[in-house]
Amino acid sequence: MDSMAALQILIYTILGTIIGGILSMVPALHIFNVSGIALLIWFRWPFLMPEVALPAFFMAMLVAWANINTIPSMFIGAPDEAAVFVVLPGQKYMLQGRGYEASILTGVGSLGAIVMMVLLTPFLYYTLPFIKNIRSQNLAWIMLLFIIYMLMSEWPKGSGMGKTVWERFTWAWANLISGLTTFALSAFLGFIILNRTMVPLDMSFQGIMPVFVGLFAVAGIIQNLVSHQAVPPQHESKSIDVDYRLLGKGIFAGTIGGGLASIIPAVTGGIGGIIAGAATGQRDDRIFVISQGVSKTIYYVGAFLLFFVPTLMLSRGGMTIILKPLFTPYTNQEYFMILSVIMISGALSFLMMFPLTRWTIRLITHVDYHIILWIALAIVFVIVYGLTGWMGMFLMGVSTGIGLIPAFYHSRKSNCMAVLLVWMVLSQGGHGPAILKFFRLD
């Protein structure tokens, strides 16, 4: 690589971090939507970015997004599929006036994730190829185990409520049924959208985007719009309430969770983090928040990084799917280049977190957050309509309906991930054609 190319990569890394960081502040806007739009712009005006800087730019945007998007998720709501679990403890912190601290805790987690990705390089090079082989042969039942865990870890939240036996029974089962309903409807939605192109053909590369926006982002916005959450004054703490032991525990649990999510298809950082937390017996809220930060970063960034490991070239994650038609990394040089991009972008976006969190706190204490949510909703509508037309809006509407069930009936939002998980398990197991025939989708 010549010095000119290196300079271009550095410039586009900084640019990607800044653009990604700023756009991450828009609630409900997913990085994969932004990447889709960025790619369309690049197709039209390729002179805007040299091809050599393409992976660096998109990786920098991804790193910034994984770091900074937790801020609007926590303070304003509308989290993505990987951040759904961090919202509740995050909002608990916010109601105590410690939202700033919670945001920094997840940022510390993200920074820890980047350190872990660098340290795990030998593991990625030498051990992961073996794990990949084992994974490939056993993928169907591994994913099935994740589904079983997801469904069985939903617990009856209303048990003990109600005066009569029937009332108590109904309360106990209400959210379990809601979880199962969300799971079943999402799975059915997945059968449809993964086997029919419902959006315009030349937008197929963004085909599942409206569904994810509906299930997670729009449903989250609506949930927050109907709620009347009072935001108490927030404190800007100069320190965080953790010691190195807790920090280590959080990073360890998050690395396992994010690692699982980055190699197992359709498992998100959130689910991975929950499983890792349960496996390592973590109870502390602080560990949970840190581990979710780690898990989210490894889920998004780590999955894309695996594509660059020459001994592995694992194709996982939305960003890989978007960029795979355009380039394939082959050499160690490309791996270390992208690792340096992650480190630069990770450090920059961590530093960006402080002013951006302060700015968000000021914003939500000065402006009614409902207004912010309405603006976010309008932006999302414009993007979805612009990219996928009326059919995309229809898909988004149906998905929003499904995404609102866990919001209003108090079950886990991660059940919505059945939209990918179930079809993948069934098709991996060789049952795809039979299922499609049954639903007349063949």
Add this chain to the structure above:
Amino acid sequence: MQEKTQPTICPDPQKALLDEVLCPGCGKFVGAYEKCPYCGTEMKKRISIIFFKRAALVIAFGGLALLWFTAVKMKPPLIHVSDINARYNNAVVEIKGMVESVRTKGKDQIEFDVDDGTGSIKAQAFRGRAEMKKLGNIPRAGDQVSVIGSVQLTEKYGTSLMINIPEKVKVTPAKCEKVTIDKVTIENKGKLVEVTGEIVIADKKDIGTFLTIGDTTGMVEVPLFKSDLQRVKDNDRFTTVGKEIVVIGTVDEYKGKIQIKVRDADEIVTLPGDTIPSKNIPGYAEAARKEKEIESKMSPNMKNAENIAENQEIMAY
């Protein structure tokens, strides 16, 4: 620990919340009542959460039913290979064209190249060959096919069409024309033909055996690649010079030279008799001389390998 408190500038949100549950007439707490039970004042109209709960269910179930109905009615669009670009990644489409070649891999994998006149695309199924065999829709070179699958684009492997449902491969077998070698010309490129000829040259190379067969009208090259030969038992039967064989394949061109691309090496039939007298094959003498040259150039190692293989076969017998 030094801490700094942000001043709250917007109206006290808790007070704002209280305004919604206190009667503006008498100031008493009325909670979620729409009319004050104490003084009868109408409260500001509020939308019940139950409304949103029910709306979510209606949208989810109703919308999904409508989506399913639309999807059932919607058939994958027929497109041309030349239309496909990076934006078509993951699109479920239909491609119609002629099969150029078929390859099988592993236990249940199959892939074949389809040319629709605007370009060629690799259609592949990681599993489903057995199912296709059962259905009788395994295509062969020269056949017309209609394939439904999802477009997969990678910089490394190029463009391919992933077949999820083996039944979605519809095959119209190609019409095979029995011709003499003089009809195997560039004008007939892509046509499926059946040719009978005598093996004049059998040039064994690392990548396979390049046959030249002749009849009373001329000679043509028939390349048999290692992958073709490996699938056929006793393949020596049709690589022996002087034997007459019947070949089915498509007329093709390679580096300006016309050749017959064999559809399936298994289909090659060795004839028992000698119906084509060698002396009647145009250019036979020169070809025979070339064959002798090839024979003499064959390395001792190759000859040894052949002898060893032959001995092993005899011993096994």
